[in-house]
Amino acid sequence: MDTHLVVVLALLAAAAAAEAKMSADYYSKTCPRADRIIADVLAQKQISNPTTAAGVLRLFFHDCFVGGCDASVLVASTAAARSERDADVNLSLPGDAFDALARAKAALEVECPGVVSCADLLAVAERDLVTMTGGPYYPLRLGRKDGLSSSPSAPDAEIPHANLTVSRLVAVFAAKGFTVQDLVALSGAHTLGFSHCKEFAARIYGGSGGGADPTMNPALAKRLQEACRDYRRDPTIAAFNDVMTPGRFDNMYFVNLRRGLGLLATDQELYGDARTRPHVERYAANETAFFADFARAARRLSHHGVKNGANGEVGGGMNLPDLRVMWLGLAARGTMRWSGDDVVWSSLLLKPFVLIPSAPRRRHHHHLSLPTPPHRRLPSSSSSSRHASPASSSFAVTRAARELFDGSADRPPGGVGRGGARRREYRVEQGEAPPAAAAAAAVRGVSPYVVPAAAVLALSFVIWRVVQNLLPGKTKDQSSGESTPSGIMWSFAAGSNLSTSASFNAEKESRKNLNKFYKEIRTLKNVNMAGRQFGDEGLFFLAESLAYNKSAEEVDFSGNGITAVGIEAFDGILQINTALKSLNLSGNAIGDEGAKCLSDILVENVGIQKLLLNSTNIGDEGAKAISDMLKKNKTIRTLQLSNNTIEYSGFASIAEALLENNVLRSLFVNGNYGGPLGASSLAKGILGNKTLRELHLHGNGFGNEGVRALMSALSAHKGKTTVLDIGNNNITSEGSLHVAEFIKRTKSLLWLSLYMNDISDEGAEKVADALKQNKTISTVDLGGNNIHSKGVSAIAETLKDNSVVTTLELSYNPIGPEGVKALCDVLKFNGKIQTLKLGWCQIGVSGAEFVADCLKYNTTLSTLDLRANGLGDDGAICLARSFKIINESLTSLDLGFNEIRDDGAFALAQALKANEDLAVTSLNLANNFFTKFGQVALSEARDHVYEMSEKEIDIFF
Incomplete structure (x- = not known):
């Protein structure tokens, strides 16, 4: 039996066994508002920082492609053990993604402590953010458990890199049980995000005589060469993967590949390879088809290698008495001083984040951590789903990790870290509450810096109230003193109510x-x-x-x-x-x-x-x-x-x-x-x-x-x-x-x-x-x-x-x-x-x-579709010649995506003028390479036909 077939069958069998314990309504009784809470938090985060969506896509892919969707990518390293986070390919994982998950996890833990796993949170977050940015919605089965291990070497070996050939990509995806169609559909996630110049430097400088790759659009190559000229000195410089609609999940990524506007080598090669090109062409012409196939592939990926039962656990429990637990997004405002695993306070003003010192760890715990903030900011883009990281370019620059939860980017002295640490870690730790002795030791560790224990309890109560305000609840009209009837809480957010911060005008509308x-x-x-x-x-x-x-x-x-x-x-x-x-x-x-x-x-x-x-x-x-x-x-x-x-x-x-x-x-x-x-x-x-x-x-x-x-x-x-x-x-x-x-x-x-x-x-x-x-x-x-x-x-x-x-x-x-x-x-x-x-x-x-x-x-032929057949001007001229003597039946002709330029447009225009009795009423020439001259010629031909015969021809270009 073929080796690949054996692998695929084994993966499918494992997936079927794991999914047997999963269901779409897994949390319907234990945490019924989970979907709503996640969606509300993500919507607020995406609005405040558009880098969120693609960052979460990338995090989701990096998690599921290595050992399955078990949130192992969230495990932070300890002094005793390194994790996936230390792999080279993961060093630049986007901070906004972790920030979004931290906020959502915090809200979930207040609503239903220790119930929703980080793995399920990540899967739902990816799906919801795809939908929020214009992409498809698709149902998910829930019930994943968080993994118990995290390997620092696995990501670099298993996650596809920017310089892989299509053959290698096909093999990598096939080993996970995915088809060529799945590969192309999932690559469409690059419609969001950006990539560092170093990832595509070979394409813009490695050609003949130091020029650009001939498959790249010359105008784009020239602009990228200018933007990336200092990328060796400033490795944060980057460019959008989709230069046309970088902030929207759509099919423009595939349209760009046809125009030579692909950024990464692996992207552009999808159009050049005979195995993948038909799918690229199909998605470029049909966004609905792309959405359907992406949804199917992403859903399958979210079920890949899931853990349940004894194979995993639910991470990030948030028991108030458990001082090992990190309060994600629920902390006191103040300046924190970094000291190993301990965080100390210099004030008790409310701030959206706090770390509580942890007891010694004996195994991996699920952490959410952010890379040290880079020096630039990309205002309207997001991190790539496969290769990109926070970066900057002439198109846009980014600071992908700011002060956590909307804090200032410029921290007071002592607030960044010690000794050039590579990243700050904000942890969600799992497991049972520590023994009283461990808890007491933890408290003693911070007692020289914080208020007495009674004040800590009071602070916890205040934090609880802050979280209640963050969650969706009953909205009151403060202006009129009237409250909304209990049966109706007006909403214009999918599956959610207006937050308590919504204005009276919004409620009235x-x-x-x-x-x-x-x-x-x-x-x-x-x-x-x-x-x-x-x-x-x-x-x-x-x-x-x-x-x-x-x-x-x-x-x-x-x-x-x-x-x-x-x-x-x-x-x-x-x-x-x-x-x-x-x-x-x-x-x-x-x-x-x-x-x-x-x-x-x-x-x-x-x-x-x-x-x-x-x-x-x-x-x-x-x-x-x-x-x-x-x-x-x-x-x-x-x-x-x-x-x-x-x-x-x-x-x-x-x-x-x-x-x-x-x-x-x-x-x-x-x-x-x-x-x-x-x-x-x-x-x-x-x-x-x-x-x-x-x-x-x-x-x-x-x-x-x-x-x-x-x-x-x-x-x-x-x-x-x-x-x-x-x-x-x-x-x-x-x-x-x-x-x-x-x-x-x-x-x-x-x-x-x-x-x-x-x-x-x-x-x-x-x-x-x-x-x-x-x-x-x-x-x-x-x-x-x-x-x-x-x-x-x-x-x-x-x-x-x-x-x-x-x-x-x-x-x-x-x-x-x-x-x-x-x-x-x-x-x-x-x-x-x-x-x-x-x-x-x-x-x-x-x-x-x-x-x-x-x-x-x-x-007999009335509708003919010849899209994306490489006809060019010569092919268009051939067809135009036949129009001059026929046709009484052909009413609709589609020549989109055929690399036709002005010469082909002129020939078609002349054919329409020469045969006013031509039956064609719809001529699609979209996604070709006409200048304004070709467009004018076609428009004039359309007007001429109408003036001579009062017949309308719809021409699309």
């Missing part, structure tokens, strides 16, 4: 908006309130409008910070509402408890036909509750549970519901964790169901065995399946054989997606042969399946005699010029293809010639 929303529900038929962030309390207010509503049929409450508590607002309301037909609660972390509550309510509902619960943190228990509801509910026809954490047990529950339910038509469970066993369970339910029409099973890791069970069940299914999505399920050519057999037998299927599997040419030939016998399938998606010219030639032969297939997706397959030639030779005079997608197929200029020739004769 919140009430005004809620009243507006209330009226919309009472008057509009389709109500879209997605992303309004009104939280649980707002939902309690708005739900009343649904009680006797006769207008709203579709209500979208997605992405509003609603939790399981808020779902209770529907109780007594949805049972009597008969007008509402569609309810969307996606993107709200209701978890299993919320799913159970909602299911109990919907058992008696007779109106809702469409229920959307995507990305809601629902696991197996929630899936079971929903399945039990489906056994009794007689109206729900569409159920969406995509991007949750449903595994085999949850799929088995859904299968049981399918055996009894005779109403459900469409089921969406994309992006869960079904696996082969989940597919087998679901197959049993499908076999006994007669009503199911649409199955969306994308991204469940079914594999060949799982797809075999599904295809066997669908072949014997008594119902009429019309839509089947089994994309991204690790299906190879072996699995495609089972799919082909189903294609031959089905008499009802209209839409089939095998997108992003790996069926290769052999699998494409099997599918093509099956399509010769099928007379119903009109849409076939084979994108991203490693199909070359041989496989496409087989598909083309099938199209000669097939008059049913009208939409064919072949993007992200390296079919090359030969493949497109085989396809075009057939489509000139055969087939009924109306939509053809060939983006990222490496067809080049010669391929463009074959397409142009095909368009002269084809009379």
Whole structure:
């Protein structure tokens, strides 16, 4: 058996065993407000210092990639033992990341001492900060324990460095159980942050004659050479990884790679390597696809090597009597003097930080520590997720570690440390309270400097009150003397209430908006309130409008910070509402408890036909509750549970519901964790169901065995399946054989997606042969399946005699010029293809010639996607020539990402003017290299066509 396969299977088995004890609602009873507390603290930190997000991303990656996600990167060294923090690659870990975790941990310990692990905190913090900066939200399973060991040598050996080749990167990620797609998706985290000049100096100075790497954009290289000229004297100089949108989590990182704007060698090589380039191209063109794949990969990474049971512990307990414990963010304001492990006070004014001396340690403890502050500040960026550290450049400079918790950057004498220490350490120590003797010794150690013991207790009480003010609570209107009703605490932060520092005006505006929303529900038929962030309390207010509503049929409450508590607002309301037909609660972390509550309510509902619960943190228990509801509910026809954490047990529950339910038509469970066993369970339910029409099973890791069970069940299914999505399920050519057999037998299927599997040419030939016998399938998606010219030639032969297939997706397959030639030779005079997608197929200029020739004769093609095929000006000119004599059918043409310059723009403009009867109404030329001259030429051509024929052409560039 292949060594890599053995490693992957072992990692998956270990992960499955660990995750068996994890769940999305792990803290629902022990610390129910944990998510809200973490989100509130991180939001305040991110607003005050935008370096936070990427810093936490980097910390998360460095933790999970070394020994699994166990917070071992937070372990500080002691005199007896060094930790991961001492590895060279970790010396510059960003201070803002530790500061954010310190604040969040402090707030959690006050709410529920010793419950939430540092490992879970880090995983949730990474996810929340990605979302806060514009990225995707995705559910997490919680229950990680903190590790018991930390190796100083492991990070340098396991964490990828900036000069690794793509082959080495692929091998490193494969050893952890991650695919090439995962590698590229996770690299997209570099859309945030910055890197030191030394990390990319070879790219800007190591070229021929001391010049820049030819793959780097010349303008960028010149600017970087100027900015980094003194990097040897000042190693803190750095530049943004994403020079376009450095503070926003988006897909611009990938767009930049196409333009030669990648900063690190490993980044730019992702675009140059044939294995990774298709994914880069795909993400550059489709931010939604990037978000989905990043969420999936980050979620898998967060589950990598997790500890539970006796393998770990919950670190950072915060017992008041325990003098070994460091109060994170809850201390007295004053000047601290550093003396080994002891900290002494020179005043008792409140300050956001204090260290309490610790008893001698006998093992590792989880610490949060900051590097010594560098000399510059980056006002709007963050540390890179893989290589970057606090730095500066002509783009921006940074001071990544200031005085902890908003203290002054310039400490009084004696406040920085002793003897040129490399970093100051702020510790969260674990374990039982020390013996009375140890505690007494600790107190005696600081007694010459501090007030008596009674004052210490009084100070603790004051600190407690400070923390209460930091946590979200009931907001009062101090101006009017009136308090907000106990049932409603106005909120416009996801899953949270307004803090006590919110102004009266903000609260007044919140009430005004809620009243507006209330009226919309009472008057509009389709109500879209997605992303309004009104939280649980707002939902309690708005739900009343649904009680006797006769207008709203579709209500979208997605992405509003609603939790399981808020779902209770529907109780007594949805049972009597008969007008509402569609309810969307996606993107709200209701978890299993919320799913159970909602299911109990919907058992008696007779109106809702469409229920959307995507990305809601629902696991197996929630899936079971929903399945039990489906056994009794007689109206729900569409159920969406995509991007949750449903595994085999949850799929088995859904299968049981399918055996009894005779109403459900469409089921969406994309992006869960079904696996082969989940597919087998679901197959049993499908076999006994007669009503199911649409199955969306994308991204469940079914594999060949799982797809075999599904295809066997669908072949014997008594119902009429019309839509089947089994994309991204690790299906190879072996699995495609089972799919082909189903294609031959089905008499009802209209839409089939095998997108992003790996069926290769052999699998494409099997599918093509099956399509010769099928007379119903009109849409076939084979994108991203490693199909070359041989496989496409087989598909083309099938199209000669097939008059049913009208939409064919072949993007992200390296079919090359030969493949497109085989396809075009057939489509000139055969087939009924109306939509053809060939983006990222490496067809080049010669391929463009074959397409142009095909368009002269084809009379059916209306939509053609040729994005990212390296057509350049020559390819655009070839296509433009064919436009002058055709085409009465082609209405939409996409030539984005093709490196077309002004000459190509001029040719296309002239073609549009020459053929005013051209059917094209949409021409996408985005992400090419036009100057204002090319843009003007195209704009004038558009105006000319409108003046002559009053036909509007939408041109995007």
